[in-house]
Amino acid sequence: MSFASSLRVGDVAYTYYPVSAIEGADRLPFSLTVLLENALRCGRTEEESAAMAARITEAGLAGEVGDEVEFSPARVLFQDFTGVPVFVDFAVMREACAELGGDPKKINPQVPCDLVIDHSVIADEAGCDGCMDENMKLEFARNAERYDFLKWAQESFENVRIVPPGQGICHQLNIEKFASVVMESPSGLTGADGTPVVYFDTLVGTDSHTPTANGIGVLGWGVGGIEAEAAALGQPITTLVPRVIGVKLTGELAAGVSAMDVSLSFASMLRERGVVGCFVECFGSGVSGLSATQRACISNMTPEYGSTCTLFPVDEKTLDYLRLTGRSEDQVALVEAYAKAQGYWNDPNAEPRVYSDVIELDLGSVQSSIAGPSRPHDRIALAQAGERFRAICAERGLDNVTAHVEIDGADYELTHGAIAIAAVTSCTTATDQAMMIATGLMARNAAERGLAPAPWVKTILAPGSRATELLLERAGLTESLRQLGFYTCGFGCMSCIGNSGPLSEAMHAIADDIELASVLSGNRNFEGRISPDVSQNYLMQPANVIAYAIAGTMDINLTSDALGTDAEGNPVYFADIVPDEAEVAALVNRYVTADLYEQGAAGMFEGDAAWQALGAEPSDTFAWDETSTYVRRPPYFDGMGRAVEGQAPIEGARVLGNFGDFITTDHISPAGAIAPDMPAAEYLEAHGVAPADFNTYGSRRGNHEVMMRGTFANVKLANKLADGRKGGWTCDFTTGEIAPLYYAAEHYRAAGAPAAVLAGKMYGSGSSRDWAAKGPMLLGVRVAIAESFERIHRSNLIGMGILPLQFAEGQNADELGLDGSEVITVAPIDFSAGLPNPAVVQVTAERADGSAVTFDATVRIDTPTEGRYYENGGILQYVLRDLIE
Incomplete structure (x- = not known):
């Protein structure tokens, strides 16, 4: 069967994928309606689409977490801190493509990508006339190398728009200018009858507050750089069908109570209820009394109570905002018609959808409030x-x-x-x-x-x-x-x-x-x-x-x-x-007024004189500056061939870190100031950078040399191999001394030994961070063995070619008598059929005295797509080979 159908708006005909083709879809939450349409339209085959649709509908109507489905966002939003390393990866992919005999111009984002340079400006000067001009000068002085690279990316890649410094933040520009609520397929991509395909505007973004767009009916959430890269390159993101929590809004806000007050009430109420990993969406008569921007303020607070999104359906307030911010009347008419056709229109009198749980909030009860001193939900x-x-x-x-x-x-x-x-x-x-x-x-x-x-x-x-x-x-x-x-x-x-x-x-x-x-x-x-x-x-x-x-x-x-x-x-x-x-x-x-937003957005992509003066010219490949300390060519594709050779066996691996429970991505990923007397600082000083100019890890994310040296270097990280010393330290088993973890990794690399990580429960919890997977890979980590993994971090490890193994139920490193001094070998695994064979693999840990501990571990590569990524050495290698062929 074909799920496609026709939709007419005025005199224009479109192809669309009605969710009504699936029984029970009319009772699904609005957010699952979007996932359902995505599955019907984006499945590789109609059978695959039908299978994903069944998983979404079954879980949604039961109000339970379902199995994994694939989600293909329509576009990707970047901020500059997380966007720079993504485009560095794209640049090196182009170079590798050319080296492998392919056409480097094939390496482009496959969906529209917007990058807003908004994270680099610092309020060095404030409270005086001319402070903005002074801060802009300082911003360009600190970040000239990064900006020159981004200017090249803007000129050289298709499907990329970059907003220069000084225009606004990605979340606000997203709803004011980028979001369309309903998207139309690019020219040349049509349905079977030749009409353009229309579909929900969806996105992922490399900032956790991407859900701001949920306020105008756009489903999207924050992801790490690896998931964003995958989405930009046309690869689906795997996600569990989530529980959906409904928030029933009634009443109206009292005088003097603002959208911020409602946001803080949401944070307190939902953090107490426990909605981590859930979708949240709002319904009820109170929705109609909130403006589109009030809804966006509430949705912006989503990460502060741990849910994935806080979605509002489309209604007249949404349409008013779209008109106000410059969308055409044809676009507004399309949004209205499509939302109504898909059951995505807010009707306060409609029967409530099926929710896993419902929380009621009388807006009239919200008080003027503040939150603090250190958590948004206090x-x-x-x-x-x-x-x-x-x-x-x-x-x-x-x-x-x-x-x-x-x-x-x-x-x-x-x-x-x-x-x-x-x-x-x-x-x-x-x-x-x-x-x-x-x-x-x-x-x-x-x-x-x-x-x-x-x-x-x-x-x-x-x-x-x-x-x-x-x-x-x-x-x-x-x-x-x-x-x-x-x-x-x-x-x-x-x-x-x-x-x-x-x-x-x-x-x-x-x-x-x-x-x-x-x-x-x-x-x-x-x-x-x-x-x-x-x-x-x-x-x-x-x-x-x-x-x-x-x-x-x-x-x-x-x-x-x-x-x-x-x-x-x-x-x-x-x-x-x-x-x-x-x-x-x-x-x-x-x-x-509409004129306000039109004038406010004038010249948004042009930038000021400093941006325009950047000398980057478009080219098929990037001319790497070997003296740069901000943008360096990463080694991800060194030695790669066109044919898939599979991963080398994991033999004789040395343990870099033996960690406990709940090691977060913030513990792993470099962040904040670059501490003196550590490997990253020593690298910068060796390259002529004075300590006053170290800047932050965030600003240097385009330099893998800095980032790998800062991996596992969080001052709060406890490594059982560091003899009680917190931070980026471990036992270097080539010398027997406690040393910076980076130097131990380099010694193991020189000795030809891969590296391993041992961990407890929920390894990689917290926000998705691409460098929490990239950094370990560059340090030579080939396998991470943990009691359990945070789902997205597990996916990111696979995306960087690291094997996630899970201890058997009831086992962990301590219970098995492992202290991290052992040499680790993993039995061979076959991925020729996509999924790992065997799914449970034998691991041998050999002690210095020649004795050994042998145990079974589950291979946490859960889908054929993940298997293909791993066998290729990572997602970038998989995509590169696919695009070359």
């Missing part, structure tokens, strides 16, 4: 914030100490909770026009009453798009924000990812004496993340960031204590400067 009602802050200090055993700072010649006595950073930042809230207007009005009202931020507060304003800044300008609110020190200092992810820049020397000097605080309108507030000098971080709606900046401390009850005094010495309270809801609505109605 929600605190605004009225109790001061009391809760004092309780936090007591819980932490903080004495009532003070510290003196001199700012502009004046002396101030500060204590715990002094606010060092107040950031109206780009994630979560800047997508919502009403919240940004309210922020400007709060600043205007405060300035009119003679209030200003405390002198010790660093003020940051980082809009999520040019349209957001333009909105504040048109509404006449920019000058008021500047009066309070909130000058736009950059367009990019800043405080949320720790790019808040340095504090003043005076504040830095007291950071160890008292616990400084930050307030931000972002989504992440983990301890140490916003600034290494700041111990407590609080999330809130951006207007309240203004209020706390004025207060200068967390030790205040905003709802009852005075913020300061006016020119006559009268106390001014929070209630005196809170924006009027009617004025916010009036300004939104007047200034949030």
Whole structure:
């Protein structure tokens, strides 16, 4: 049978794949409707499509986790930190293709890819005129090599758009400009009757907050670089059919309650309920009362409670937003017709779908709140914030100490909770026009009453798009924000990812004496993340960031204590400067127009003079600069032939790490500052880089030499082979000494020995990180033996040619008497039929005294596709051979 059918919108005919062809589809959650359509359209054969559709429907109607299915996203979204290594891989694939006699121009993303350079800007300068220009200059000076490479990628690859620095963040630009909700096949790709194929707009992104687009009905989630590469190269991503949790929304938001407050309520409510790995979607009468951007703010918070997505179906509010942000009337008509044809249209009166669990939230019960001091789901009602802050200090055993700072010649006595950073930042809230207007009005009202931020507060304003800044300008609110020190200092992810820049020397000097605080309108507030000098971080709606900046401390009850005094010495309270809801609505109605978004997006892909001056010219292959310390040619294809030769036997492997339970990808993958006196620092210094210019691992992800040296180097990592020493250390069995893990790996490589890893439960848990698999592979790791694996990390290991083996139930390294000093050999495995044969393989661990432990382990290569990847040496090798042939 053929699942394709015809859909007519106005005078235009399309081919589409109606989910109604599958019995029971009308009762599936909206998110599984999208997976079902994807399976019907993208299966390699109709039989395969039917089998995947049955798995989705069976699991969905039972409300249970189902078997694996393949998901082929329609497009991929990158930010620059994670995008650079992906395009480095594509560049080296082109070079390998040419060396193997193929046409390098065949190596291109097979689906549309957008990369937004938004993670590199740092608020070095803030709170003053010209700070954005200065930060942009510093950004280009630090990242010229990376940007030159990205400019080449933009010019040389098909299906690639790159947004230069200074335009906005990937999540906001995604919903303002990239997302179409319903996509149409490229020219030349048509259905059997010659009409274009239409389908759900879906994506994966290399940022965990990709679900922002769920707010306008686009199913997508964050993945690591390896999954993103696979998707970009046209390979499906395997995923279990998830449990879907329904959130039934009723009622309406009370006056003064923002989308950020709802987001924090979601984080608290769903983290407590436990939705890790689930899909979440919203339904009910309350959905209709939320604007598209309010929904996007809620969806942005998805990773903070551990679910994969937080999806809203399409309705009139979605269509209004699409019109507002420049989509054509033909596109809007297509979205409406397609959503209704696929049962994807929000009908508050329809019978509820089948959910694994349903959680109800009366929007009228949501209170104005903040979250902190170190987790997004630690929600605190605004009225109790001061009391809760004092309780936090007591819980932490903080004495009532003070510290003196001199700012502009004046002396101030500060204590715990002094606010060092107040950031109206780009994630979560800047997508919502009403919240940004309210922020400007709060600043205007405060300035009119003679209030200003405390002198010790660093003020940051980082809009999520040019349209957001333009909105504040048109509404006449920019000058008021500047009066309070909130000058736009950059367009990019800043405080949320720790790019808040340095504090003043005076504040830095007291950071160890008292616990400084930050307030931000972002989504992440983990301890140490916003600034290494700041111990407590609080999330809130951006207007309240203004209020706390004025207060200068967390030790205040905003709802009852005075913020300061006016020119006559009268106390001014929070209630005196809170924006009027009617004025916010009036300004939104007047200034949030299609012209605003059109002008805001003008020249988005052109960049400024510095970007345009980059000299990269398009070419089939990239001219690697051997002196570069940012972009290096990785060795993934060295020695590779056109024919599949299979993986070499794993014999005589030395153990690099013997780890316990719940080793996360953050433990494995390089991140943060590059520590001195470690292999990565020694490499950079040997290449003429001064310690002040080390930058971060994130900025150097395009240099495998740096990244492999930083793998397994997290300061909290406990390796049983390191004799109690935390961090990137192990026993080097060629010398018998405790040494940096990288140097032990190099000694084993020189001796011709592969490397192995032993681990406990849920090895590779946490966020997907491509370098958590790439790094071990480059260190020579051929096999990881664990009690259990996090699913995506297991897939990533296979994607880099590393064999995942699982101990038998009830067994682990300790129970078998293994301490990591053994030499590991794995019996041969046949992958000629795709799946491993045998599925349970014998492993021998030989001790130094000649005795041996032999045990059985399950080969965790679970699908034929994974088997093909592994046999080829990894996913990149598989795709390269496939494209050459």
